[in-house]
Amino acid sequence: MTTSRSTLSAAEQTRQAFRKARLERARQGPDPTPEALELNGALGPIPGDDRNLWPKTQWGKDLTVRVPNSLLLYPYEVIYFVMDGDELERRVLNDPVTPEDREFVITADKIEDEGVYVFEYQHTNQDGNTNPSSPRSLSVDHLPPNDNVAGSSPELPQDIIDNGLTLAYLDANATVDVTIPRSSDITAGDEILLYWGPVGPRQDPDPVVPVARLTVTEAAALPGADRPVVSLDSDVVKTLKEGLIAVLYRYVDRTGNLGQPSRWQEVHVDLAPLAENLVAPTVPLAADGLIDRADARLGVYLEIPAPGYGNQQPDDLIEVNWESTTVPAVPLSDFRMQIFVDWPTLSAGGALNARAFKVSYSVVRGLAKTPSPEIDIAVDFAVAGIDPDPDPNPDGPDPINDKLPRVVIKSRETPPVDNVLGTADKDQDARVELTPNPVADGQFLRLYWGALPSYVDEVVVTSTPIDPVVFTVPWDKIQESGYSDKLPVYYTTWNGTNEQESVRTEVDVRIVETVGLADVEFPDRYPGNPTTPIINCCSKPWDGIKARIPGDPVNFAAGDSVTVSWRAYEDAQGNTPIDGTDYTFPALTLDDDKVNDGFLVTVPYDDHIEPIVTRGSGRVTYVLTKASGQIGAHSTLVIVTRVFSSGPSLCTPQYPGVCS
Structure with a gap:
């Protein structure tokens, strides 16, 4: 029979308390499961991606798994290495236990396929108690980001798209922000590579050196998050290539799989200083x-x-x-x-x-x-009277409005014939009628007769209705204009700013008996033989335009007087006169030589030819005054052009152009 000690020693009390606490911990946890195997060379989890990844740099290499040092190992204990539930090796530990006893090599061929591999081990101590470890998975990922599909183009600020990337933009902004479309499988740890290079045929399908990188964060990878933005420092951009630039990107996942190059965004980059201090234009x-x-x-x-x-x-x-x-x-x-x-x-x-x-x-x-x-x-551009139809001519609106009614010249002949002035009309003013009246109260109608430089009559329309409108052509103006079987007569509507012309009415003026006067000749005309003679740069108009009145023994006689005059026009048809260009030569009395051979006059250049700065024209008119008092006149139109084909440039004595 033994007797118990009623009093425990302090040491025994301490040991008893330790055993009790250990028992209590065993009852309540913690989990005795050993830590999972270490996977040498694998990439561990990061925030937003809990996978262990087998990086591309390790593909084709063996994987070493290792029992962590947190598990104490003793000689003759047993370690079982397990892969995907299959035992790889049963290892009895040496005495002494070495670091190599903790390791097992998984050959490369066992993890070469894409997938998730699960590794674990079991530890059996000397008493036969076996404890399995926590499993550890390894993901082998061969698929490039975005399912290996090229992403859509990156986006740059609209100012850059509209106006190009300029030095002014870089000086005003610290960065050029490039917004990147999200990949279909965007994951924390993905890296975005931004590329910058000239637009052109790709000799290499892959851009080589990125100009910026961005790692996708856990927050950026969450569903619904904003698109990533790569901020390219403006000072860096100033060192890059200029011209027409392609900006594109690629995703790279943590494994190292490189995604396809995205579609590019073209950007015109010109970092030369922009134009400045622009002067105001003039018209x-x-x-x-x-x-x-x-x-x-x-x-x-x-x-x-x-x-x-x-x-x-x-x-x-x-x-x-x-x-x-x-x-x-x-x-x-x-x-x-x-x-x-x-x-x-x-x-x-x-x-x-x-x-x-x-x-x-x-x-x-x-x-x-x-x-x-x-x-x-x-x-x-408002006009008096009927509005003309739209005119697509780039050189300007047609001065003639064919919607205006024509004038009619009334004759005193018996029976009366419109638009003919015969014997009965001699020495009398002519009556010209216009109906219907095309203009409104307060507007003007001006009648022009033949080649006379100014209108011969003007009618101011009042509130009292006028229809028909009657113009009067003085007899002296009829005489001055002379004979013509097709004398052009027209009127203009005038509102104080703009004048538009009617279609011409051709009048047979028979009052002046002198008929058949010959056309004026231009010795320096362009030799291309157009219907209307042309004076061009090679005619040297700055030396004056030579006009020859041909001899005419039928109509000319010694003692007759001939007066030659000139007028310049803005247009090639002789419709729009240029004020201040009139020139009249002194009257010349004909002798026998001039009757037979004609004579030559030269129109002065300054003030009379030089103001023609368009493809314009001039009209040379000679008036024959017979000794009997009868008058005959004849006008000849000549095109005058100093215009080069390049626009407003004109030939001058200093820049005459090239003539063969």
Whole structure:
């Protein structure tokens, strides 16, 4: 029989408390399961991606798995290595246990296929107690991001898309932010590579060196998150290539699988300093405060005075902004630079109204446009009377409105014949009628007779209805114009700003008996033998235009007087005279030589020919005054053009052009 000690020693009490606490811990946990195998060379989980990944750099290599040091091992214990539930090896530990005893090599062929592999081990101690470890999976991923499909184009700020990437943008913004479309399988740890290179055929299907990288965070990979943004430092962009640039991206997953290059976004990059200090344009024909229909026919030009602007580049284009119309850009040329504004542009806001608007120009460099200061322009294209049909002619509105009724010249002959002046009309004023009256109260009608430079009668329409309108042609004007079997007679409507012309009525003027006068000849005319003679640059009009009145023994006689006159016109048909260009030679009394051989006169260049700056014309008229007092006249139209094909440029004595 033994007796118990009633009092335990302090040491025994301590040991007893330890055993009790250990028992309590065993009852309540923690989990005694050993830690999972270590996978040497694998990529461990990160926030947002809990996978262990077998990186592309390890493909084709063996995998070493290792029992962690947290598990104490003793000689003669047993470790079982297990893969996907299958035992790989039963290992009895050596005495002493070495580090190599903890390791097992999985050959490369066992993990070469894509998939998820599960590894674990079992530990049996010397008493035969076996404890399985936690499993550890290894993901082998061979699929490139976005299912190996090229992504859509990246997005850049709209300002860059519209205007190109300029130095001004980079100076104003610390970064160029490129928004990247989300891949179909975007995952935390993915890397986005941004590329920058010239647009052109790809010799290598893969871009080589990225200019920026971005790692996808856990938050960025969440469903519904914003698209990733790669911020490219502006100072870095300044070191990159310029021109037409392709911006694209690729995704790379944590395994190292490289996604397809995305579709690219084209960007025009020009880091040269933009145009600056643009001078305001001018419109010379608006110097009087208004552009009217006559100005449009003459030719409206926007001019950019010297020096133009700063930071000029040879490839710059100049684009005129006229009201709401953009004129197609033209290459930069010398200042003062002139740009033609055609009639469709002038009339885009209305071909028959008055209005005011802004006009400017822009320097176009790539996609970037630098605007000039604006100027105010006023136009008035309204006409008196019937509105003409739209005119698509780029050179200006047709002065003749074929919708206006024609005039009728009334005759005193018996029986009366319209548009004929015969013997009964001699020494009397002619009556011209117009019906119906095409204009309104307060507007004007002006009658023009033949080639006379000014109208011969004017009627002011009042509130009292006038129909028919009656014009009177004085007899002296009929005499001055002379004989013609097809004398053109027309009228204009005038509202104080614009004049439009009616279709011509041809009048047979038989009053003046002298008939059959010959056409004026032009010795220096263009030799191409057109129907209407042409004086061009090779005719050297600055030396004067030589006009020869041919000899005419039938109609001329010694003692007769011939007066020669000249008038210039803006158009090639002799419809729109140029004020101030009239020139009349002194009357010449004919002698026998001149009767038979004719004579030559030279129209002076200054003030009379030089003002023709379009493809215009001139009319030489000679009036024969017989000794008996009868008068005969004949006019010949000659086209006069100093216009080169390149627009407003004109030949001059200094720049005569090339003549064979």
